[in-house]
Amino acid sequence: MSAAQEARLAMRAGSWTGPTGGRVPGFIQANLVVLPQAEAYDFLVYCQRNPKACPVIEITDPGDPEPRRSAPGADLRSDLPRYRIFRAGVHEQDVTDITHLWSSDSVGFLLGSSLSFDAALARAGVESGGDAWIFSTDIDTSPAGGFRGPVFATMRLMRPAEAIIATQLTSRFVYTHGAPIHIGDPRDIGADIANPVYGEPLERIPEGRTAVFWACGVTPQRAAQEAKPQLMITHAPGHGFVTELNMDQFCLP
């Protein structure tokens, strides 16, 4: 049994309800978005138009909770540690199982998460990759149907030599956000370091460090809130789906 499968079974049994970041290294972790079939086409077109923010790893057939390509035998209704439920775009509650909410109409989207590339950065000696902030930016995504909104980005503070290695490395991982969208002054992309969406506010970028930004999985989540689908279920932040996909194999199409 793979470490990924062990992790998923612990989640299914309810004994793992905590975050997945930094756990089960080497396996791609994915963000989950579950939508009614009627919203699925527009969301998929949105993902195609914004591939750095929304890299699609798998789309399940309507009603089928098994992600057959990325984790055969897994069940999207129970195999994540924590889910977030939205009704008409409003966050209602977090739960650890969504079996009661799944219908013949449900389509699951798994989108590659940057939770998975921290292990690759660490392996390449990029130590500063671990601490990440999340910011909204003034870059607009390309809309599709009701799905629209700004690009959200993770920021990591690195030594310049590390920023180069990280760019080389992540360019190859197109299913987990790919290359950075920006390197340098956060203001160039409208990121206000005093007001992160996630992480501690900063007064300035520390001496000797360069800010490196990657498009982030908050982007499709917020865009989906804009579209106000009747019911939308996502992973809870930091609580991803652990696939069977090997990070180093499933990186370029």
Place this chain on the structure above:
Amino acid sequence: MSAAQEARLAMRAGSWTGPTGGRVPGFIQANLVVLPQAEAYDFLVYCQRNPKACPVIEITDPGDPEPRRSAPGADLRSDLPRYRIFRAGVHEQDVTDITHLWSSDSVGFLLGSSLSFDAALARAGVESGGDAWIFSTDIDTSPAGGFRGPVFATMRLMRPAEAIIATQLTSRFVYTHGAPIHIGDPRDIGADIANPVYGEPLERIPEGRTAVFWACGVTPQRAAQEAKPQLMITHAPGHGFVTELNMDQFCLP
């Protein structure tokens, strides 16, 4: 005016009705598939599940003939040199304009074509890249709805050193089929060199040459024929859509 726009205007005026392969180098060329909106979701899922054969460059909004992201101002109804019309999966005829067939229901898919990477290979000194055969293989695509069928592949015969350069180079061009799907014995993937879909039959692979295979745009075209949509319009083989996209910029997401 770019060379790509000049080419499209000549096609629109009807003065360019011939092939596009090897012409207008540096601009990405795309395969076209036009489907009724009702078929578009399944086809898009099919493309996501088979990204090497079906790299999606752009999806137009229903009824909108302008590919706003890849060639602003262009018109998919007139700006290709030659189209192929299929009804219920059967090839009916080839035409040079499809304005009369376009409706408020039409969705255009532009898929990256290997017509565009020959220029990159030539620039890298891979001289043997120019001659290509097309074969069916015994590799199945991952189906979606009614869309299904084998992977079709282009074959190029190269010196081993060229095969390595070509693999490095095309790995980066994920929107035009990416890295090879196979290098070496054609029989490993069920390709019968005596029976190409396109190109002259071969008795053997010449001494000193290695066969290199890339997934090919015939794949989605044949899969769409399987689905038997009421009306499907594609580019005619070798007669692609010339986008404004710079091959060296629009290569990784």
